[in-house]
Amino acid sequence: xxxxxxxxxxxxxxxDVHKKFNLKRTDKEQFFLEWFENLPELTESEKAxxxxxxxxxxxxxxxxxxxxxxxxxxxxxxxxxxxxxxxxPFMIKAEESLEIELKNPEEILxxxxxxxxxxxxxxxxxxxxxxxxxxxxxxxxxxxxxxMGHSNIEKPIFGLVTNGGEFILLKLSKQEIKExxxxxxxxxxxxxxxxxxxxxxxxxxxx
Numbered sequence: 080x081x082x083x084x085x086x087x088x089x090x091x092x093x094x095d096v097h098k099k100f101n102l103k104r105t106d107k108e109q110f111f112l113e114w115f116e117n118l119p120e121l122t123e124s125e126k127a128x129x130x131x132x133x134x135x136x137x138x139x140x141x142x143x144x145x146x147x148x149x150x151x152x153x154x155x156x157x158x159x160x161x162x163x164x165x166x167x168p169f170m171i172k173a174e175e176s177l178e179i180e181l182k183n184p185e186e187i188l189x190x191x192x193x194x195x196x197x198x199x200x201x202x203x204x205x206x207x208x209x210x211x212x213x214x215x216x217x218x219x220x221x222x223x224x225x226x227m228g229h230s231n232i233e234k235p236i237f238g239l240v241t242n243g244g245e246f247i248l249l250k251l252s253k254q255e256i257k258e259x260x261x262x263x264x265x266x267x268x269x270x271x272x273x274x275x276x277x278x279x280x281x282x283x284x285x286x
């Protein structure tokens with residue numbers, strides 16, 4: 080009988096996810112161009128909406144730490160709405176349960192994804208929220224583990240990890256080689272609103 084293990088307790092480092100899934104970070108420069116090349120232009124209304132999202136986050140963040148739920152309400156939900164993920168052909172599933180069966184050793188990894196965007200049963204985006212006292216990078220190994228649970232190997236899977244103030248984009252491929260890459264960190268600290276970059280990426284991967 081397979082042993083059931085919580086993903087959040089079992090996957091806590093890059094080494095964990097690399098060994099369990101035979102996964103590696105690619106060294107191919109052309110592997111993940113989607114986060115910075117040929118991005119769609121945003122409209123002035125989209126930029127204004129993103130400026131409002133950023134200001135709301137700053138207003139709440141200045142008063143203390145934000146919970147995971149608050150980050151989703153203030154930042155993630157309006158961001159996904161601007162990206163068009165609430166309308167067909169997309170469908171939102173929140174708090175989605177996931178099980179990943181491993182053969183060596185025989186274990187089942189079980190977890191719950193904060194927000195999952197699905198298009199025609201293809202996972203497009205995984206959002207793994209973290210308390211704002213932690214850097215978003217700490218969520219990357221768990222997010223990769225969730226992404227590895229996707230059964231379709233013909234197309235790459237994209238992910239997003241965030242704590243509300245930092246955003247990191249991921250791309251994973253399970254074709255001939257199981258590999259992934261990571262974008263730079265986008266932050267709400269600079270005066271320039273880097274949510275522009277994040278929304279452009281989200282619009283990019285819809286095609």
